[in-house]
Amino acid sequence: MMEASSTTAGQEAAASGRNAGGNAGDIAFGVLARLAGWSILLVMAGIIIVLVSGGWQAFSTFGPGFITSKAWNPITHHFGAATSIFGTLVTTVVALVFAVPFAFGVAFWLVEMAPPALARVIGMAVQLLAAVPSIIFGMWGFFIVVPFMAHYVEPVATRYLGHVPGIGLLFRGAPYGTGLLTGGLILAIMVTPFICSVMADVFVSIPAVLKESAFGLGATRWEVMRKVVLPWSRQAVMGGIMLGTGRALGETMAVTFVIGNSNRLGWSLFAPGNTIASLIALEFPESSAGSLKLSALLALGAILMVISFITLACSRMFLQRGIKN
């Protein structure tokens, strides 16, 4: 508040000695900056309006049943969102199950254990992983990870986990290699650097006194992390995880390559499926303008928009609260 008023005071002081040219420049610059800022609102509003109005035909044809219907049949014109919403959520959950522990481990190692020179290099390498284009993850996943999953991971998982009551259901089925599990794993690799960099930033920003006093009491690094750093940075860490979730939900190319594109809904993680984004990428080129199918795809886009909007709003809330602490 103090700072803001001091700027205004400075601007007023300047204004008194300002010539007419400066004043006109100020007005023009102000108009330009405001136009640019408000154009962002326009684009965002445009995206929402276009998706919702484009999907309206599907929403009004199928009603609320669109979200719960498992159908996707271009011949009989029956479309539903359930399978692809299910696929989106399952791959995202799988991604988080793997990405969060790894991101935490790497962040903990970078901040607490690594020698500073090494931490800089390795931190940079992790950031580079985040910069690799998603299509590369897709190709690498399709040619390297899918055969690996089909030959090693999935048969072994079926053999040892398939008979466990409860979770065994997840690990049964033919080992195609493509499917929800592979999609989730590729997403995990993609979002790990994002979550990791937020975590590392937060872990570094904790006041040194807090950590030092815990170390002074004889706590180990792990105890300091678990009982001092994590409680202190809980909100911001959650924000980072949500940020990664948002990315995983909307990722298209990497998933499209490995998901197997099948309209199926079941317990097995090995089964091919689809996500909202992969379904749009694969089916859109085959749907004609004005058709019900196109409208259904746009409706799916609107649903994806809503899901990622909620995730990101949560992420922002957590991060802001975490930073205020």
Place this chain on the structure above:
Amino acid sequence: MSAQKVQAGATDGWQRGGAQAVRRRIVERLVNVACSIATVVVLFLLFSILWTLVTRGAAGLSLSTFLHSTAAPGSGGGLANAIVGSCEQTLLAALLGTPVGMLTGIYLSEFSHDGKIVSFVRFVSDMMLSVPSILVGLFVYLVVVEPAGHFSGMAGTLALAILFIPIVVRTTEDMLHLVPRAMREAAYALGAPGWRVIVSICLRAARGGIMTGILLALARISGETAPLLFTSLGNLNWSTNLNAPMASLPVTIYQYAGSAYDDWVQMAWTGALLITVAVLATNIFARWWLSRNGTASS
């Protein structure tokens, strides 16, 4: 027991004997090992990706990759049209997005006296930063491609610009916040009008950081595939016409990687190698540049 005491004496003082202390030490060791393994696994994945790209991509790399356009399977060809199309769309998107992004960043940082709407613009811009890129492609398809009746390089450019702008907004605002207040006040005291202070003092002081942000944004959009699928579509022939479908490296990779022809798959790997090298080199350069020129404001 005595051996344990000797060991405890040899290490830190807090490690006394007793079951609880032993357990704490074991847990600490296990966590250390687990974290190191996690780091090694993540690094291994990065190297696996790079290694795969180099071994598979380098085989198809030759001069004709850069000189010839994509051709039918079995008849050679290169990626020239895709490379040029990618460069054209990416650079035009940056040209289109940089002024808008920087002005918006300035608006967020310097016009906070506008009230609530500024934080709303900030909120929306942050949302746009994470909108799934395929939805941007759908949006541009419905707004530009469908009314025009055909796919075009211009539409692709527009989709990339929409992804580019929020990244520049974020860096510009962050970097302007780092400019010391005293510097602005000194300029105001000399009688400079508000816009001169922003353009000649603040932006000048923050230019290192903003340039880095622009480079990183450029790297990010040059690898985007999803927003181009429904906008610039891809083109098998040489074309630099913005009003016609235009090829790009990521879309060509996507089309070729899924094909049944060995030489097309090979071409996809070569394209993948090219785009990854370009993106990572830009990233490394931008970060190196930032660390050297630092926050120019200080």
